[in-house]
Amino acid sequence: MIRFIPRLAASAAALLVCGFAYGQDIDPDILKAQAGTYLVAPEDGGAGCRLTLETGEAIGGYSLSGQDSCIKPLPALAEAYSWNFDGNGGVILIDATRKVLARFVENEGSPMKTENGAALLLIAAPDGVDRLPTASSLAGTWTMQRPDGERLCGVTLNSDVDTDGNALLSLSEDCAANVARLKLAVWHIEGFGLTLMGRDGSSLGFDMRADGNFDKSKEEGGKPLSLVRR
Known part of the structure; x- marks a missing residue:
């Protein structure tokens, strides 16, 4: 969402x-x-x-x-x-x-x-950021991890956006069970908000940091989670 x-x-x-x-x-x-x-x-x-x-x-x-x-x-x-x-x-x-x-x-x-x-x-934008992220600038491989560096999953974002503004993503085969069960399949960027979505309606929302990486949105609740570019 x-x-x-x-x-x-x-x-x-x-x-x-x-x-x-x-x-x-x-x-x-x-x-x-x-x-x-x-x-x-x-x-x-x-x-x-x-x-x-x-x-x-x-x-x-x-x-x-x-x-x-x-x-x-x-x-x-x-x-x-x-x-x-x-x-x-x-x-x-x-x-x-x-x-x-x-x-x-x-x-x-x-x-x-x-x-x-x-x-x-x-x-509103993170300090020091002078432009919006785009599908092409974010495309590539990211690591989903805890703040202490514990790796939960590898995430690869595709840059080919459809008419709804969504693009495909793929997960590594070694994802933690709590991530794998979300069956994340597409992603969407709007402003500084990045959302990973599953075909069944599941989703994870992230907010961009000043360094270009993302932290799970506070509205999501649960344990802290980050997306860090590899």
Whole structure:
């Protein structure tokens, strides 16, 4: 199961933004929940930049910082002056003339991303990471192991993605019984979340670390588990 927990519920954001449009203030708690530092990066794995959505007022919405980091990878966003909610649960970046430079749409269960042209994602990211992982960048052999290094299984990720965004995977023959019984067969990457899935509905979700390896998502429960590139 792919897990992305948006900082705003779409319905709440829409109601509050409609109120803002009529001169009412947005609830400070909602504003603070959306504020923070995000990576803005192409979905195809190209380099991105980090922007901080702030809570101070600015022309057209709320203050923004980090634009200089966009000059080389995403020069259009270097002109961003402020940010705001778009009225439908999404976020917009605008310049000093209130021109919308990017509109990030909220999709339940997925990161916010633009819909026109080459897709850009607005997503919380591990420190030091400047781009999104892709099927091709993750393809290869990994080791599923405990934090102390105990090896549970070898996992090989294929790079050929189908129309649903899934690719095949294979497990080594010496997998531990608790991994083998999951019958994992395909994998999916979305944002920084990696999910290994079985044909019968079983799954294991992982979150990317700053070093490019993955730790089992906290929502999974159970003992800690990692995927480490071999």
